[in-house]
């Protein structure tokens with residue numbers, strides 16, 4: 001992987017010996033002759049036609065992603081949600097049922113609700129910890145399993161081995177949103193998944209300056225089919241410039257991930273010693289109830305930590321406001337350490353009772369640990385704890 005993210009899919013000889021992959025910022029491609037155009041449209045000759053159908057810069061990124069997620073093909077989209085919607089449109093038709101893991105990304109849930117209302121494609125959410133539970137939730141019309149693991153923001157783990165066993169037994173497709181782990185920590189296709197998708201906005205790009213999505217598929221022919229149907233006709237493609245930026249970011253994925261993880265573990269150790277911290281959620285924390293499953297399917301614990309402090313929303317907001325180096329923002333996987341408050345931000349649309357059942361309390365915060373020096377991060381956090389301590393003592 002370390003080599004593929006730097007070299008795969010690019011040869012400088014056909015690009016004027018340019019070491020860096022060039023940016024083909026063009027909407028269309030001209031044909032030498034009318035006959036040449038005809039044969040490209042007929043699919044008899046390889047070659048570029050129009051950037052919605054493929055672009056040389058975007059293709060370099062697609063080839064790299066297919067390689068590092070162990071698929072035969074990949075497609076780049078204008079956002080993570082464009083990748084999610086493309087695969088759900090491709091994998092379902094009216095009357096079908098999709099079985100999902102609990103706590104899927106809010107907009108994915110919104111899309112599924114819309115598909116249910118408009119197209120009669122139904123869904124259910126289950127925690128997916130055992131084969132029995134998954135099997136029990138299947139319906140005759142279930143066609144695919146759609147999941148995320150770890151689950152945002154409580155870091156619950158979906159048991160991938162159990163999912164794959166049930167899917168195999170019942171002939172179901174498995175789609176995994178692998179955004180939280182990145183290809184560095186978890187490769188669902190190797191475990192039996194059919195499709196893996198990413199919000200490239202997060203760890204893949206890693207620099208907080210692009211919105212993008214990637215879909216990787218086990219079957220190359222099917223991916224070409226998606227390219228020439230859903231992607232071409234719905235049109236949520238990635239721009240060449242965004243692909244160029246992600247190619248640049250992706251080159252350091254492994255280096256960044258190592259540091260995100262190392263930093264997260266130091267921050268975790270600090271949080272565990274802090275008396276105002278009530279609960280901590282991190283997949284490789286020994287206190288995590290599913291740490292064994294996490295260790296069986298992930299190379300390491302990643303860069304995200306959620307934690308709950310004493311008090312409620314007021315205290316959580318005071319804590320966040322007292323931070324200065326750590327930025328208050330949604331998104332994750334950037335060089336900057338980011339903190340967000342799920343109950344009032346990413347999960348504000350989830351009804352409160354459901355939120356509480358998921359463990360999203362009013363004082364829960366999610367930290368995306370960045371690449372700064374951990375001494376500085378810990379100093380910033382310690383200062384914020386000092387700020388809320390007197391408020392809690394008053395109460």
Ligand SMILES: *Cc1c(COP(=O)(O)O)cnc(C)c1O
Pocket residue numbers: 079080081082105148152177179180198199200201202211212213
């Ligand atoms: C951010 C995110 C998405 C959506 O991606 P966008 O690039 O914002 O469209 C989907 N799934 C997960 C797990 C995410 O974190």
